[in-house]
Amino acid sequence: MLLKPRHVGVLIGSLRHGSLSRKLAKALIARAPATLDCHIIEIGDLPLYNQDLDSSPPPAWVSFRTELEACDALLFVTPEYNRPMPGCLKNATDVGSRPEGTSLFDGLPAAVVSVSPYSLGGFGANHALRQSFVYLNLAVMQQPEAYIGNVSDVMNAHGAITKKETDDFLKTFMQAFERWTSTAQTAAEDFDTFLARREQISSEYIQGKAAPLIAISTASDPATFFPPNGNPVVGAEKVNAANTMSAKIFGKGSVGRFEVFQSGSSGGLGFWTGIQHADMVMEGKEERLTMQLRTTEVFRIEQGEWKLVHRHADMGNVK
Incomplete structure (x- = not known):
């Protein structure tokens, strides 16, 4: 029996339309196995999380939470801002995890890819996200890790991957993520x-x-x-x-x-x-x-x- 593709939400930590993170996210989506149905969940219009709004959430919060609720797994692609994650991505995790006791992240399989024009590959942002995900109880894939440094050397202005080694790695990463989304699924009831x-x-x-x-x-x-x-x-x-x-x-x-x-x-x-x-x-x-x-x-x-x-x-x- 063939199962339907798993629904993967892709959250991008850069709001710039032509950002390196967005281009790389699209490259990852293009290399996803057929068993993963990946789509980008936009986070740029989310108002900052404010607990005062919990009783009457803004429409953008409601729409975002509805998209999260439909996901079987999440893929995070982020640049590094001043070492940690960008504020827009932190805000998205706040909106999706509140009000208290209603987190939509709990138990979902996830993976993190960080992107940088510099050699460290966004290492700080990658691990800042992972630290936050411990509390959110996201089941984060540990290996392979993905720090895409010097990204302008492996991707052209149109987002096409220009180096075979990088192309092979991105394919390997998405294949590993596909396996992870299957094995990491958990049910509240044994x-x-x-x-x-x-x-x-x-x-x-x-x-x-x-x-x-x-x-x-x-x-x-x-x-x-x-x-x-x-x-x-x-x-x-x-x-x-x-x-x-x-x-x-x-x-x-x-x-x-x-x-x-x-x-x-x-x-x-x-x-x-x-x-x-x-x-x-x-x-x-x-x-x-x-x-x-x-x-x-x-x-x-x-x-x-x-x-x-x-x-x-x-x-x-x-x-």
Whole structure:
């Protein structure tokens, strides 16, 4: 199953339209693997963070926070101003992390690239950002580090990379970042705990309650459901509609359990496979139906939560 590209927000620490940082950010985006969907989030119009405005945030804050909320990862590209990061970038992290307790940075995979026309490559700004990110709980890629010094010697006035060594490094960096965005994803709930909750949700579903299942199901493609009747359902909207409709055939008093043969999670994905046992009351009927389904389910982390993206169920014993 091919997963959709991860949505990467690119924040640039220079506001100048023709800045070296912006040119390099575009060069990095051009070298990103197809599994990363990178776009620049503009920060130049953000009013300075002021706690007095928390109750009625400026429209620019709202728009910026909405863009952040849609991101699966962040890439920061920054020059160095008087050794630390530029003020506009610090302000952006303040706006995105407040009000207290609502930070949109928490747990996101991230990477930092610093740019300079001088030999140190913006080392000070790079590490000033990293220090701030410790508190913001951004999961920052440690290697490879990226300090692009003497940038005018490796990039022309139009932003084209002119040295093969730099071109190769930028490609390597973005490939490493792609791997990092996959392995660094974390969920607020560990997978074993989630799987126990998934079993309870299954029992609620066969009592006619579709809402709990829909809540843990992805709303984004790709999503697939291979039901026992052999007619696959493809697409999140269609899968959720099918699950909502099917719940209506079940009545109160049904009970179920999972017999898990194998389960696990890694790199933002989780799965279980085994037998789904169900002793069901059908809506409008008195007799009970006992069923066993050979089941495999796949989940992925979306915005810090496990979401069901694939379900395959084959009919076992029916009584």
